[in-house]
Amino acid sequence: MSVPAGKDRMAYTRKEPLGVVGIIWGWNGPMGQLPGKLAPALAAGNTVVLKPAETASLSTLRLAELLADTDLPAGVVNVVTGLGSEAGQALVTHPGVAKIAFTGSTATGKLVQRQATDTLKRVTLELGGKSxxxxxxxxxxxxxxxxxxxxxxxxxxxxxxxxxxxxxxxxxxxxxxxxxxxxxxxxxxxxxxxxxxxxxxxxxxxxxxxxxxxxxxxxxxxxxxxxxxxxxxxxxxxxxxxxxxxxxxxxxxxxxxxxxxxxxxxxxxxxxxxxxxxxxxxxxxxxxxxxxxxxxxxxxxxxxxxxxxxxNTWAEMSTGNLPFGGYKQSGLGREGGLEGLDTYTQVKNVRIAL
Missing domain, CATH: 3.40.309.10 (Aldehyde Dehydrogenase; Chain A, domain 2)
Known part of the structure; x- marks a missing residue:
C-alpha cells in the first residue's frame, strides 16, 4: 500500500510471510477448526507444522496424505503427532517457529502464551467460553x-x-x-x-x-x-x-x-x-x-x-469471510476475514528518497 510521503519521497508497506507457523487445535472438531488456521497461513506464504490433538489425529494424517498428492511443494505442510506436553511444547518453544495458532482450553492457552514469551513469537489463542x-x-x-x-x-x-x-x-x-x-x-x-x-x-x-x-x-x-x-x-x-x-x-x-x-x-x-x-x-x-x-x-x-x-440464531460459523475470536479469557486475536489473514503476516514499511 502506498502512502503520502512528500514530493521527494515514496513510501509504501509490504505484507510478508512470518516463516514457520505452528498450528495446534482441538479434538472436538478437528476438520472444522483446522482450515481456519491452515488456509490463511498458506495464503500468506508461510510453511506450517500441524500438531493435532493426541486423541484426534487420524483425520489430520489423512489430510496430509491428500495434500501430498497435490502440487503443494514438499515441506510446506508438516505434521507432528504426540502429547501436548511433549510435541506441543517443543513446537511452542522452538526458536525457528515464528507464530503459534492455538485452539483449546483457557488454561492450556495461558501456558502456551507463557512458553512463547522466551522467543517472543506471535500467538493467537481461541480458547474457552461460557456463552x-x-x-x-x-x-x-x-x-x-x-x-x-x-x-x-x-x-x-x-x-x-x-x-x-x-x-x-x-x-x-x-x-x-x-x-x-x-x-x-x-x-x-x-x-x-x-x-x-x-x-x-x-x-x-x-x-x-x-x-x-x-x-x-x-x-x-x-x-x-x-x-x-x-x-x-x-x-x-x-x-x-x-x-x-x-x-x-x-x-x-x-x-x-x-x-x-x-x-x-x-x-x-x-x-x-x-x-x-x-x-x-x-x-x-x-x-x-x-x-x-x-x-x-x-x-x-x-x-x-x-x-x-x-x-435469533446460534452457531452460524463463518466460512472464513468474518472474523472469529474472543474477549477476555476466551482468547487473543482473530481467525477469519482480513483480520485473520493479517495475523499470519509481517508488515514492513519502505521509504525511498527520490
Whole structure:
C-alpha cells in the first residue's frame, strides 16, 4: 500500500510471510477448526507444522496424505503427532517457529502464551467460553427454544461456543422452560452415525468423568437438576441432556466451562439486567440474543462483551469471510476475514528518497 510521503519521497508497506507457523487445535472438531488456521497461513506464504490433538489425529494424517498428492511443494505442510506436553511444547518453544495458532482450553492457552514469551513469537489463542443465550419475552419462543437447546446440546456440548448459560426474561420463565424441556426431548443421545441422531457420546472416559463431576458439584452447591444429570443408557460415554436451575452466579457450574450437554437457567428483569448477567463471566467468546425488537437486538449486540453475537440464531460459523475470536479469557486475536489473514503476516514499511 502506498502512502503520502512528500514530493521527494515514496513510501509504501509490504505484507510478508512470518516463516514457520505452528498450528495446534482441538479434538472436538478437528476438520472444522483446522482450515481456519491452515488456509490463511498458506495464503500468506508461510510453511506450517500441524500438531493435532493426541486423541484426534487420524483425520489430520489423512489430510496430509491428500495434500501430498497435490502440487503443494514438499515441506510446506508438516505434521507432528504426540502429547501436548511433549510435541506441543517443543513446537511452542522452538526458536525457528515464528507464530503459534492455538485452539483449546483457557488454561492450556495461558501456558502456551507463557512458553512463547522466551522467543517472543506471535500467538493467537481461541480458547474457552461460557456463552449466554438471552431470551426476551417478545421472542418467538418456539424458535428460541430450538435454538437454545441446540446451543448447549450440539456436539454433546463439546463446543467452545456452547450457549450453556440460558438467561430468560422473568415474565416468560415458566412458559419458556416448558418449551425448552419439550425441545430437549428431541436430543436423545445415540449413535452419531445413525441418521437423525442429534447428540452423540462424550469423547473419552476422562471427559465423561469430568462432566459427571460437575453434576456432583452442582448438587453440592444446591442447584436443582430439572432433567438429565447423569449417564444415558447402560454403555458408552453417553450423557443425558441436562438442565439446571436454582443456580447462583457464584456457582462453579455457572462460571466454569463444563464441555458437556449441560445448561443452567436464570432469569433477568430488563435489558440492563440482561446485559449485566451476560457479561458476568471471565469469558467472552459468543452469545445469542432472541428478540423481535431490532432496538433490543442492536443494544444487546453492542453491549455484550463477546467476539460473536448471534441474533435469533446460534452457531452460524463463518466460512472464513468474518472474523472469529474472543474477549477476555476466551482468547487473543482473530481467525477469519482480513483480520485473520493479517495475523499470519509481517508488515514492513519502505521509504525511498527520490
Amino acid at each position: 449466554p443465550s438471552v431470551v426476551f419475552a417478545d421472542a418467538d419462543l418456539d424458535v428460541a427454544a430450538r435454538g437454545v437447546a441446540a446451543g448447549f446440546l450440539g456436539n454433546a456440548g463439546q463446543a467452545c461456543v456452547a450457549g450453556s448459560r440460558v438467561l430468560v426474561e422473568e415474565s416468560i420463565r415458566e412458559e419458556f422452560v416448558e418449551k425448552l424441556l419439550k425441545t430437549m426431548e428431541m436430543f436423545t443421545p445415540g449413535d452419531p452415525l445413525t441418521q437423525g441422531t442429534l447428540v452423540g457420546p462424550l469423547s473419552t472416559k476422562a471427559q465423561f468423568d469430568r462432566v459427571s463431576s460437575y453434576l456432583d458439584i452442582a448438587r453440592e452447591e444446591g442447584a436443582n437438576v430439572v432433567t438429565g444429570g447423569g449417564r444415558f443408557g447402560d454403555h458408552g460415554y453417553f450423557f443425558a441432556p441436562t438442565l439446571l436451575d436454582d443456580v447462583r452466579s457464584d456457582m462453579r457450574v455457572v462460571r466454569e466451562e463444563i464441555f458437556g450437554p449441560v445448561g443452567v437457567i436464570t432469569t433477568f428483569t430488563d435489558v440492563d439486567d440482561a446485559i449485566a448477567q451476560a457479561n458476568d463471566t471471565d469469558y467472552g467468546l459468543a452469545a445469542s440474543v432472541w428478540t423481535t425488537s431490532l432496538t433490543t437486538a442492536h443494544r444487546m449486540a453492542a453491549a455484550i462483551e463477546a467476539g460473536t453475537v448471534w441474533i
